[in-house]
Ligand SMILES: Cc1ncc(COP(=O)(O)OP(=O)(O)O)c(N)n1
């Protein structure tokens with residue numbers, strides 16, 4: 001889809017905490033250079049996701065108008081808020097969610113749409129959607145308490161083959177810490193996505209600054 005519409009290097013996925021804590025973490029990380037904030041909460045009702053995503057999007061836009069805000073799973077909440085003019089830019093979909101094609105038809109060509117993968121087979125399948133898909137998440141990098149995808153950890157060595165195969169940019173996810181960023185960047189992924197590294201930090205802005213700086217160093221190696 002459209003080039004340079006988003007910066008995947010530092011990709012925040014919201015985690016545990018009160019609405020105010022989630023909003024603070026997201027906006028601080030955006031101030032620190034996070035190019036994407038994904039609003040993720042499970043389980044959550046559409047109504048509660050609507051409230052949470054609206055508050056995150058408005059606060060992120062205040063501090064970092066270039067940061068893109070995506071909603072996890074809830075396509076119709078995203079569609080509704082985008083139509084109302086909220087600064088929300090798309091969705092991240094799982095293998096068990098609505099299809100990428102349906103999301104593209106509903107959200108239009110400008111929206112950012114991502115898909116969960118994590119094996120060569122799922123990346124190959126995502127390649128069939130490369131004309132309507134903007135990026136893929138590929139995890140878990142390492143086993144993580146935040147999510148059990150049922151898939152084996154990819155590990156550092158597992159990313160170059162996924163990068164080589166994929167027709168769209170890849171975001172690594174799953175127990176990623178700032179210390180992993182430089183090595184993951186060197187594998188050719190387009191970005192790293194983190195939940196606890198931000199939600200458990202008392203300075204999410206500094207974490208984001210660190211991630212962006214180390215991601216650039218990894219690109220040089
Ligand atoms: C960037 C990114 N990659 C993977 C996921 C998967 O998270 P989750 O929504 O819990 O799982 P699925 O719905 O995709 O099965 C994500 N949210 N973001």
Ligand SMILES: Cc1ncsc1CCOP(=O)(O)O
Pocket residue numbers: 013139140144145146147149173174175176193194195196197
């Ligand atoms: C959403 C998701 N998808 C694969 S692992 C994961 C959770 C990542 O959370 P953390 O960064 O805390 O390990």
Ligand SMILES: [Mg+2]
Pocket residue numbers: 072073092093094
């Ligand atoms: Mg999902």
